[in-house]
Amino acid sequence: MAAQGVTPRSEDYSRWYTDVVKMADLADNAPVRGCMIIKPYGYELWESIKTALDVRFKATGHRNAYFPLFIPMSFITKEAEHVEGFKPELAVVTHGGGKELEEPLVVRPTSETVIGHAYADWVQSYRDLPILINQWANVVRWEMRPRLFLRTTEFLWQEGHTAHATEAEAREETLSILDQYADVAINECAIPVIKGRKSDQEKFAGAAESYTIEGMMGNTWALQSGTSHFLGQNFAKAFGIQYLDENNELQYAWTTSWGVSTRMVGGVVMAHGDDKGLRLPPRLAPYQVVLTPIWKTDEDRETVFGFAKLVNDRLCDVGVRTHVDEREGLSPGFKFNDWEMRGVPVRLEIGPRDVAGESVMAARRDVPGKEGKQVIPVGELATRIPELLDDIQAGMLQAATEFRDAHLFEASSYDELKEQVADGWSLIWHCGTPECEDRIKEETKASSRCFPLSENSEWHPEGATCAVCGKPAFGKAFFARAY
Numbered sequence: 001m002a003a004q005g006v007t008p009r010s011e012d013y014s015r016w017y018t019d020v021v022k023m024a025d026l027a028d029n030a031p032v033r034g035c036m037i038i039k040p041y042g043y044e045l046w047e048s049i050k051t052a053l054d055v056r057f058k059a060t061g062h063r064n065a066y067f068p069l070f071i072p073m074s075f076i077t078k079e080a081e082h083v084e085g086f087k088p089e090l091a092v093v094t095h096g097g098g099k100e101l102e103e104p105l106v107v108r109p110t111s112e113t114v115i116g117h118a119y120a121d122w123v124q125s126y127r128d129l130p131i132l133i134n135q136w137a138n139v140v141r142w143e144m145r146p147r148l149f150l151r152t153t154e155f156l157w158q159e160g161h162t163a164h165a166t167e168a169e170a171r172e173e174t175l176s177i178l179d180q181y182a183d184v185a186i187n188e189c190a191i192p193v194i195k196g197r198k199s200d201q202e203k204f205a206g207a208a209e210s211y212t213i214e215g216m217m218g219n220t221w222a223l224q225s226g227t228s229h230f231l232g233q234n235f236a237k238a239f240g241i242q243y244l245d246e247n248n249e250l251q252y253a254w255t256t257s258w259g260v261s262t263r264m265v266g267g268v269v270m271a272h273g274d275d276k277g278l279r280l281p282p283r284l285a286p287y288q289v290v291l292t293p294i295w296k297t298d299e300d301r302e303t304v305f306g307f308a309k310l311v312n313d314r315l316c317d318v319g320v321r322t323h324v325d326e327r328e329g330l331s332p333g334f335k336f337n338d339w340e341m342r343g344v345p346v347r348l349e350i351g352p353r354d355v356a357g358e359s360v361m362a363a364r365r366d367v368p369g370k371e372g373k374q375v376i377p378v379g380e381l382a383t384r385i386p387e388l389l390d391d392i393q394a395g396m397l398q399a400a401t402e403f404r405d406a407h408l409f410e411a412s413s414y415d416e417l418k419e420q421v422a423d424g425w426s427l428i429w430h431c432g433t434p435e436c437e438d439r440i441k442e443e444t445k446a447s448s449r450c451f452p453l454s455e456n457s458e459w460h461p462e463g464a465t466c467a468v469c470g471k472p473a474f475g476k477a478f479f480a481r482a483y
């Protein structure tokens with residue numbers, strides 16, 4: 001474990017990211033290029049995000065299930081746009097049990113097809129609807145330019161798949177999930193995401209409409225952090241998900257799908273990290289508080305450790321996630337830097353003087369130096385530490401929101417957009433056509449992120465035109481560099 005510094009962000013943002021992920025012990029590269037080994041500290045971070053999502057899904061009537069990893073090749077080809085979109089990323093199994101398979105199997109890139117096949121069987125009558133199911137799983141999408149957490153060939157995620165009797169219900173589900181995603185991103189991850197609709201080119205392969213939450217990273221680039229798709233009747237028609245309605249007439253169901261992946265861990269790193277390393281929002285942090293006993297003599301060691309145990313018990317009693325750094329042979333300075341680099345929100349320093357004073361010195365990760373330090377008497381730990389953690393959580397969201405707002409711009413011409421996307425996101429009237437998006441991407445490297453819901457009360461508003469090509473506008477879209 002090294003406490004040497006990470007590459008400064010201003011020097012090389014991409015190197016900084018890789019340094020933080022590796023040095024903070026979140027993940028490592030795997031023997032197969034594009035795959036990753038998620039280490040315990042990184043996995044615990046994912047588990048916090050996972051739990052936050054899972055409780056929200058369950059509170060809104062969804063249940064978890066599990067569908068197979070392998071999908072018959074013929075399933076993938078049933079929905080024309082779906083196969084077109086996913087073909088270049090598929091991993092295909094041609095042999096099993098030592099023999100060539102009659103039909104190749106696809107390692108799931110996503111599960112609309114295999115789940116659609118099951119739903120066709122489960123759904124007979126309107127009484128069988130809605131079906132509200134989520135699965136926690138791994139998926140594989142072959143990745144040519146992999147980056148830990150952000151783009152990996154195999155990644156972990158949840159994928160929700162719902163089927164409804166009416167279009168209105170399916171649309172409501174799509175947007176309700178988008179709200180839940182935004183809630184987790186904002187209130188747990190402290191990333192003030194923007195909710196929006198994807199352009200035709202950027203939408204999910206096979207969806208009627210795709211919605212997204214987009215977060216701003218520390219270099220102002222955007223990260224698509226979760227998507228919710230209104231699939232219309234596309235998959236219901238491809239897989240025959242039909243039901244008899246109340247009038248005994250056969251109808252196709254309306255379906256949705258939605259996902260958040262381990263990509264979100266990369267988002268947390270990039271939205272909050274600084275030149276000292278990771279900064280974790282308390283609600284996600286595997287260790288919210290680290291206790292570092294400081295001692296010189298054996299006698300001190302005994303008293304300091306005894307006191308640390310007492311402090312630790314007080315915090316565990318009130319549900320604070322703690323860790324006591326008992327490592328021998330490392331200086332306090334080394335340990336402080338190490339936990340700072342690993343983004344622990346609060347560090348408690350406990351030396352012989354603290355024991356004598358029946359108090360601890362608390363240092364905040366988000367406020368450097370003396371300003372972030374305070375003495376807390378043992379008797380007040382149970383109330384003041386949870387308050388401090390809430391304060392840090394709120395402070396991190398506020399800082400990220402201020403940073404975001406300082407880099408959101410509105411352009412009235414293509415020239416303005418070009419300037420703005422060099423260091424931020426640019427909102428502009430846009431036609432939403434692939435040709436126009438491709439041109440912008442080629443000339444500025446910025447892509448269409450979304451048509452933010454807060455800025456668009458209707459699509460194709462009368463008289464509005466694209467500020468880039470002059471065609472009728474679909475709405476106002478954000479353009480930005482993106483991961």
Ligand SMILES: [Zn+2]
Nearest residue numbers: 431436466469
């Ligand atoms: Zn245009």
